[in-house]
Structures are given as C-alpha cells and as structure tokens.
Amino acid sequence: MPHSTSPSPALSEVYDVAVIGGGINGVGIAADASGRGLSVFLCEKDDLASHTSSASSKLIHGGLRYLEHHEFRLVREALAEREVLLAKAPHIVKPMRFVLPHRPHLRPAWMIRAGLFLYDHLGKREKLPGSRSVRFGADSALKPEITRGFEYSDCWVDDARLVVLNAMAAREKGAHIHTRTRCVNARRIKGLWHVHLEREDGTLFSVHAKALVNAAGPWVAKFIRDDLKLDSPYGIRLIQGSHLIVPRLYDGEQAHILQNEDQRIVFTIPYMDRFTIIGTTDREYTGNPNKVDITDAEADYILKVVNAHFKKQLSREDVVHSYSGVRPLCNDESDNPSAITRDYTLSLTGSAEEAPMLSVFGGKLTTYRKLAESAMAQLRPFFSQMRDSWTAKATLPGGESMTTxxxxxxxxxxxxxxxxxxxxxxxxxxxxxxxxxxxxxxxxxxxxxxxxxxxxxxxxxxxxxxxxxxxxxxxxxxxxxxxxxxxxxxxxxxxxxxxxxxxxxxxxxxxx
Incomplete structure (x- = not known):
C-alpha cells in the first residue's frame, strides 16, 4: 500500500495533471493546479523535500549577488515574493537582518551601496525595513580590522516544511500525493499520458493524465531521456552546495553575508537558537544526485571564509552536522558555477494532437510560487475549466489566523x-x-x-x-x-x- 494519510483515495480514471517530483517546484505546481479546479496526481520517489529542497541555505531572498550577473528580472520577482511568503506562512517564514562586513579590497563601498539601493527599490517592500550603513565597535563578533559594513533585510524559511505545507495544501484541494513512488516510465497514447509507477514495496500501478509535469529537479533531463525515451530540450548542470552547522557563533538574531577573494559569498545564519548554519559552496557535481556529501575541500573553504571574518576561530572539531545537495541549474554554458543563472526555464513540448509535457529546469526556493503560476499559464490552453491564479493571498496550512x-x-x-x-x-x-x-x-x-x-x-x-x-x-x-x-x-x-x-x-x- 502507498503511504497516505487515510485509506488510500481511489485513483482517478484520468487526472488532468500528473506531476513527477515532490520537491518545492513539484508541490508548488500541484497546489496551484488543484486550487484552480484541476485533478492532480503527484508522485515522489523518496520523501518530500528529500533532496535539493531540504539542502538549501533556508533563505527567502532576492539574491543580492545575482545583481552582479544582471539577473534583474529574477531579483525583482524574488524580492516581491518575500512579503507574499511572509504572509502565507508566518510560522515558518520570518524576517531576518543581514550584516555585510565591508572589505574594501573585494568590492568598493559605492558598488555595495548601489546594489543595496537597487535591492531596496527593485521589488515591492512594505514590511521589511531598508538597508543602512553600520559601524562595528569593540564588542563586535567580527575581527577588529572590520570596522564598518552594511545591513539589509531578507527572510529565513524552514525549507523542508515549506515543501510539506504545499503538499498539504494540494491535498486539501483534492490532489492525490504519493511519496516513495517512482515513475518507471510514461508514454503518450491517444492524447493521454500513460504513467507507470512503482511503490517502495515493488508493487506496480498506472495512472492516466491529460498533461505531464516533469519537476524531477536534478533528474529532470535524465527522466526525459531514460524514462520517456525523448530528447531533452535543455541540459542541466548540477552544482553542489554544502553547509556546516556549528554551535552558535555569535549573539543576536542577525545573519552575515561574507565576501571572499573569489567573489563568492558565504552566509552565517542563526539556527534553532543554539546553532549557526554556514554556507554555501558552488562546485560542479557529476556524481549520483542521491549521494551528495560534503568534501574536505568544501568544509575547509567554508571554515576559511568564516575565520577570515570572526574573532572566534572554528575548526573541523566544531562541526555538529553538515548537509549537501545539488542545485539543478539550466545549462547556460557559463564557465563559472557561481554565475550560472538561478532563473527557471519552463519547456512545453508536444504537438497539437499530443498530450503536453511541461518540464521545469532550474529555479530557486524563493520563486517557487511564481514558477507555479508560470507553469499554469503555459498549461491554460489545454484546460478551459482552469480557474484564475489564487495562491498570492492564500495562507499555507498552519498560517491560518496566525499573528506571530x-x-x-x-x-x-x-x-x-x-x-x-x-x-x-x-x-x-x-x-x-x-x-x-x-x-x-x-x-x-x-x-x-x-x-x-x-x-x-x-x-x-x-x-x-x-x-x-x-x-x-x-x-x-x-x-x-x-x-x-x-x-x-x-x-x-x-x-x-x-x-x-x-x-x-x-x-x-x-x-x-
């Protein structure tokens, strides 16, 4: 039997949409589609959020450093989403101030000020306070030579819970969610997708769907090639990101965004009252996405950046826990892993007579809701009964009638x-x-x-x-x-x- 929250719901004869993948993009699309009146089936081969979506820096942010790569559309959309998500899930999303210590040899102050001015004004901002300059005194946790910096607002989120809550929202709108259920293959037959699935215990079953959404994350291109026997319209580059969790590094609720000589940045983020998350890294990954582990080089890199900034020095012995994941980024042929676009690309395939398939390449946690709206816009021509967008003002489960x-x-x-x-x-x-x-x-x-x-x-x-x-x-x-x-x-x-x-x-x- 598949695991479910009640006796297994009877599988529909034909679903409107079958979603492959239970990460943030898959559940976001499932929730949006269900709320528009479509019948939805979603399968995830493991647990919800068990790969990329639980291995993030846990931030809802515009992406200050993406401005350097001129990703203005993505940053504007992400900035606006911060306050939308704060209102949707006030229990798992919270405002956070970020301190950016200034190191003149890395980026001049005027460049940072200009970036923060854009950051303050590119997207709608009502609740979050704007940026400001700060001075560090003798009581600062930072090294004495770091005397000034900047401070700005973004948000923190419990990433895995964001996924679970969207899956619950989808279920409460009628979607059928099947975890530990792998899509073995799918074929177009007479205007429908015939989707063949395997449960964890080895039992097999099938569903039919009018449209297929491929939100398999790191496996998006592999799924098209190996399981569907089709050509993938885009390539995926897997970029490994690793994080360390250490005992609380400093007092206060503010995060830090640390600049490094290689132009990359590392965050230090207060976590669960007693810890600090430090990360992330950016390295090309070519192994099995099911088995991603932090490397010694990554751990050393993170510790070196932190030790260059803070009075308190960390070593490997201070690490309580670490986690790693791969970000499946749409291949834009960039030579630098940090410069590969974090924007998403949606690809709709299928001729007029064929059942459509929508594949999701790339994307980031912050913009999952907008990605789902874009996916619905692409699928709208196939579903005359589809209702209008609704997720911007709707709370996620647990966010109902909450203050703080x-x-x-x-x-x-x-x-x-x-x-x-x-x-x-x-x-x-x-x-x-x-x-x-x-x-x-x-x-x-x-x-x-x-x-x-x-x-x-x-x-x-x-x-x-x-x-x-x-x-x-x-x-x-x-x-x-x-x-x-x-x-x-x-x-x-x-x-x-x-x-x-x-x-x-x-x-x-x-x-x-």
Whole structure:
C-alpha cells in the first residue's frame, strides 16, 4: 500500500495533471493546479523535500549577488515574493537582518551601496525595513580590522516544511500525493499520458493524465531521456552546495553575508537558537544526485571564509552536522558555477494532437510560487475549466489566523499550562495553527504519549505519519522537526523502533 494519510483515495480514471517530483517546484505546481479546479496526481520517489529542497541555505531572498550577473528580472520577482511568503506562512517564514562586513579590497563601498539601493527599490517592500550603513565597535563578533559594513533585510524559511505545507495544501484541494513512488516510465497514447509507477514495496500501478509535469529537479533531463525515451530540450548542470552547522557563533538574531577573494559569498545564519548554519559552496557535481556529501575541500573553504571574518576561530572539531545537495541549474554554458543563472526555464513540448509535457529546469526556493503560476499559464490552453491564479493571498496550512509564533506559543500554554515552554515554542514555528490538533483531548503531558527525546512525543510522531507523509526516523528528525540536532543515537533508534511497530500494526490492520 502507498503511504497516505487515510485509506488510500481511489485513483482517478484520468487526472488532468500528473506531476513527477515532490520537491518545492513539484508541490508548488500541484497546489496551484488543484486550487484552480484541476485533478492532480503527484508522485515522489523518496520523501518530500528529500533532496535539493531540504539542502538549501533556508533563505527567502532576492539574491543580492545575482545583481552582479544582471539577473534583474529574477531579483525583482524574488524580492516581491518575500512579503507574499511572509504572509502565507508566518510560522515558518520570518524576517531576518543581514550584516555585510565591508572589505574594501573585494568590492568598493559605492558598488555595495548601489546594489543595496537597487535591492531596496527593485521589488515591492512594505514590511521589511531598508538597508543602512553600520559601524562595528569593540564588542563586535567580527575581527577588529572590520570596522564598518552594511545591513539589509531578507527572510529565513524552514525549507523542508515549506515543501510539506504545499503538499498539504494540494491535498486539501483534492490532489492525490504519493511519496516513495517512482515513475518507471510514461508514454503518450491517444492524447493521454500513460504513467507507470512503482511503490517502495515493488508493487506496480498506472495512472492516466491529460498533461505531464516533469519537476524531477536534478533528474529532470535524465527522466526525459531514460524514462520517456525523448530528447531533452535543455541540459542541466548540477552544482553542489554544502553547509556546516556549528554551535552558535555569535549573539543576536542577525545573519552575515561574507565576501571572499573569489567573489563568492558565504552566509552565517542563526539556527534553532543554539546553532549557526554556514554556507554555501558552488562546485560542479557529476556524481549520483542521491549521494551528495560534503568534501574536505568544501568544509575547509567554508571554515576559511568564516575565520577570515570572526574573532572566534572554528575548526573541523566544531562541526555538529553538515548537509549537501545539488542545485539543478539550466545549462547556460557559463564557465563559472557561481554565475550560472538561478532563473527557471519552463519547456512545453508536444504537438497539437499530443498530450503536453511541461518540464521545469532550474529555479530557486524563493520563486517557487511564481514558477507555479508560470507553469499554469503555459498549461491554460489545454484546460478551459482552469480557474484564475489564487495562491498570492492564500495562507499555507498552519498560517491560518496566525499573528506571530510567539503569540501562538503563549496561547498554547494558556490553554495547556502543563505544556513545556520549549515544546510550545517549537510547535508554533513548526505547525503554526495546526498545533491545536496536537493538543486535542490532551489533559497533561502523559496524554502526548511516549517521550522519545528532545521534546518529541509519540502523539507528534503519529501526527507526522498520518498528516505529513513521514515514514522514517530521518523524515521526522531531519526534515519535519530538525530534532536530529537535539536527540541522541539511542533516542533516534527508539523512534525508528516505534515507527517499525507502527508500520507492522498498520499492515496487520489493512490485511485484516
């Protein structure tokens, strides 16, 4: 049986749209299409957000450095999306100030000021404050020789949760979401796509669709060539980006954007109160996208940039965790990995008599919603019943009737005084208004079930399995909650054992 949140919905005879890929672009398109009245099927070969979409720098940003590559359209669109996403998901998206230390030998002050002026004015900005110059005193975490810099606004996001929430939004509009389900092949037959699929347990099934959306990310071109036996209209270049997580590097909630001699930049970003994320790198990747690991050279590169800026010096021993992913960028023949466009390209193929296929090349987390709107515009001629765009003003699950996560955490504790403050705060920034579902009928901590560790109880685990497609300890600890950073190996093994028992019990019930 495919994992789902309830007894498996009956598969439609013919879907309007079948989406291949459960990363941010796939789920964004599925949500948008479902809300326009189209019937949607989405499959993902692994877990939602298990590759590129959970390995980002976790920023909703215009991309200050893209201005140097004259990507004005992309930057303008991304800047405008910051405030749209802040309103859509106030629990998982938050404003953040970025400090840019000035190093005169790398970029002159006038160039940075001009870039920040553009950044402040290219896109609509109502809530986020503008940029300003700053001076660093003796109490600064930066080295004494760095005395001035600049500060500007962008936003932070829980990237994997952004994917899950869009998948939930799609499901709540009627979409059928199947994780751990691989598209083996698809063929056009008599004006329809016949899509053949394989579940994790090896069972096979098929669906039909009027249109196919290929949002397979790093596998987008490979899917066209190997599984569809067609020619890919564009090539993909895989660019590896790696990040380190270290104990909190400095006080305060501001991020830093550090310039390096090679013209690249590295971010330091406050994370989960106790940590700092540092990254990212840019290197061409030619290996298997399923198996991306940080290299020693990347770790050394990141540490060298940070140590050039901060008084506190870091070594490999300070690294608590690292993660890596590949960004599938549309091949624009650039010699420099950092200069390859981060913009997206949509390719619609199929003659007038054939079922259409829309393939997504490139793109970035920040502009996923606009990419989905563009995808719908391309598919509109094939669906006369398609309704108008709707996602700009609609909140994502958990964002309903929310003010701030801090206010919600206080409300949760007022309703349940026995709930520890740390859990209330974490639930508020993870589930938003859906946190109330975790409290339903609970009169005390014992009603939350078995304590796994790190503030995780089995009631929350059950919720994640039933409502958010989680099946493994990794799904829960690293993508849904980030509690992998706060739990021991023994606690993680205990969670895996609980999930194993839960799966066995479910299969027994289904067999009966």
């Amino acid at each position: 996560p801090q206010a919600l955490a206080s409300e949760l504790q007022a309703k349940a005084p026995w709930l520890p403050q740390a859990i209330a705060a974490r639930w508020a920034i993870t589930y938003g208004a859906r946190s109330w579902r975790l409290l339903e009928g609970a009169q005390g901590l014992s009603d939350l079930g078995q304590a796994i560790g790190g503030g995780l109880y089995t009631r929350e685990v059950d919720y994640l399995c039933d409502q958010e497609w989680a099946t493994t300890a990794e799904d829960i600890l690293w993508r849904r909650t980030k509690l992998g950073l706060f739990t021991t190996e023994a606690e993680q093994a205990e969670l895996a054992a609980y999930l194993g028992k839960r799966a066995t019990s479910r299969h027994s019930t289904e067999a009966a």
